[in-house]
Amino acid sequence: MSRYNAKVVEPKWQKAWDDAGVFNVKRDESRSKYYVLEMFPYPSGRIHMGHVRNYALGDVVARFKAAQGFNVLHPMGWDAFGLPAENAAMEKGVHPGEWTYQNIADMRAQMKPMGLSIDWSRELATCDPEYYGKQQAMFIDFMSAGLVYRKKAVVNWDPVDMTVLANEQVEAGRGWRSGALVERKELTQWFFKISAFSEELLSAIDDLEGWPDKVRLMQRNWIGKSQGLEFSFERVDGEDAIEVYTTRPDTLNGASFVGISPDHPISKLLEAESTEVAAFVAKCREGGTTEEAIETAPKLGMYTGIQVKHPIYADRELPVWIANFILMDYGTGAIFGCPAHDQRDLDFCRKYDLPVTNTFFALGDESPVENNAFVPAKTEKVRWVDHFSGLDVATGQEAIDATIIFAEKEGWGKSTTNYRLRDWGASRQRFWGCPIPVVHCERCGVIPEKKENLPVELPKDAIFDRPGNPLNWHPKWRDAPCPSCGAPAQRETDTMDTFVDSSWYFARFTAPRSETPTVNDDLSYWMNVDQYIGGIEHAILHLLYSRFFARGMSETGHMPKTAIEPFNALFTQGMVCHETYQDPDGKWLNPEDIKAVDGGYEMADGRPVTVGPSIKMSKSKKNVIDPEDIIDQYGADTARWFVLSDSPPERDVEWTASGATAAWKHINRVWALCDKIARMPSGESTEDDALRKETHKVIHEVTVNIESFGFNAAIAKLYGFTNILAKSKAGKVAQREAIMVMAQLMAPMTPHLAEEIWAHLGGKGLVAQAVWPRADEAMLMDDTVTLPIQINGKRRDELTVGKDVPREEVEKLVLANETVIKLLNGVSPKKLIVVPGRIVNVVV
């Protein structure tokens, strides 16, 4: 018997695919295309199991679609700008470029043995001047189209290192290196005008039918459209009125204070005048810029001394407070607080002893709010107290609508649509990103670089001896003539958010070497991405930014209108997890540093190991399995088969050594079966038809499962079919047919094994180029069905009938059934439910 040797087989077929150029595709208008894309990786230097899973998933789709006759585009590239390269530069003194390109080379070398059906001729890295130069050209076009502007915005500021920090560099409100308390500081920064597309990005979600509902819902909530009322509170002192936005104007007669953001113009004015306010506002600005940090910070407030008039009740005055939880970026940066019906306002009022008045009560319960705000659904009817619009019993929504009409009629407020979505801050005060291609001229202002001077390349000789952006202290790079008047001027030293890089790479893949950012003919043929695959963690930002960018590209002539929704279908895969291990001192242990003993694990020196829960593989917890080791030990097919087999792809998968062994065993078992069939004497058998029927059944099932991303279910069916084939007494011809089909069905998951079986049994050409088998409908039909018989919903017996037996006949057979007669015990059934082909339920 010939043994299966992945080490020899896998490189052999990878070379065969390469030599035949199977995966290098060209635009071919005569064929239907299919574009499969996995989210491109950050080149950290090592692939991890998450990558293996991501690319294995994409490869199943790519190979499956290719077998179905599509011209499949399946490219790969590198999301190569970002912070880790700069950190490495500071720690090791190596230029970020050098570090990044070395990592890319390492990762490519680890990926190639996976045997993915990737068109490597289209490979790109976002840190190539080739790539980011085109991005700069589009940035300039976005500027002329009015899609880019500058304004002030807050950043995390480390007052010791004198540098801007990323959110992940803020740990518990302190800078990760200096340990200093982080402050929120304003800087002038570049923005993309994504808010101009709020409505469009929202309504287009309805048509993204190939996207998971949860992602569509998250994006809708993120855009956060709301209908509300905008109006002003007149100040008692006669100064400029304070404008507020509210989605609950109906609760206005329960207002007990007006709150303004610490960054509100009034706060800033008071800050300059009063040391007390200045100290308070400084306190509010402590901590990071994340919404999470702001929302979970203890609620702080300070009375400004300003009083305002209630817009409806001329005799009422409200105090104006500065409150740290009010965001300047949302609405007008000012609110009114109605504590009875908002928990945050209530906590604030209890803390600062402000009045609390119910504006409505639950029907039949008029007890006033104490420490739990009464916040019923807007669709629930409640009783209103002296409501100015004249309502008595009405829902919240009815009251909101009535109030808006009332305010507009009285002329003190106007109905306003608001969006939570903020413009995209694209400036980064960092080196390793795409330089923003503009020059600051004293005379001409902010001028875009001339396109013929692009790319504005990052210098090769930057120095990373201190925190911050080396472009700021690199005069040779920074000094540049004004593109407009030619006078000495200075380049912008901010670089672009790396989300810009990933917002159009999918378009660049369609013509990766073109002189222009994109080529219309190639876009028209290849776009959209038919299937996009990546982590759920990108559900909002990356995908929303890409949707915006495609629209911007379309407005500036870089993308056809048909591709403004670039991803037809999206699949979000789960993480790869592994158990965690700790030594008696609590130190994390690598899986290879422990050994299994009775009912647990111990260390090499015999000390006990504490086993922790299975969580996402991460270096810090040391619960990582290196794909390279697995591929080396078992082969790529085993790794691919295992990551696909054990869990549905959208859910997390747990890597277990036993699971990997099981996958390896199965591959060997299939090969042994193939070899056995090859050696069988030819001949026929009475079992041939039964096997053929099973063969067509498995074709049908696997095809359906792959189409719906049920790869684990497809694999289970293939296990089942292996069991059937192993026991089959059919003749050689039928068995050979069966295993050839199985090779094809397994090919998307285990492409090397499939080719080896195919070749061993004399198949023509490559499986990678063979046409997907088609199930014969006639073979799928069973003549009989087995119906479970339930009595009062509990299964008691079953009944096998011909598949076309009419309902009345089934009813008769059920009532004549022995078990039914025995259990009915003479009582006649109340109801008899027959669901044809499914189930029978006798109700007593």
Added chain:
RNA sequence: GCGAGCGUGGUGGAAUCGGUAGACACGCCAGACUUAAAAUCUGUUGUCCUUAUGGACGUGGGGGUUCAAGUCCCCCCGCUCGCACCA
């Protein structure tokens, strides 16, 4: 804090539509082969009661809708993801 998702045997999970819960795999146990072990093959395996037959219970917990609920609705618990400068 806000938004979204997930929770099924000892383990990973299956169950197109509200219709036989536990497919398939791991593990465990038993058997075959072997001097022996490994490998391989065969069989058993949700829990509890019962000699068996058979029965009861069972999809994180509690309640509801339905002839019928893992699936739909409400409340609670636990875990995961995102929160705009990680990618």
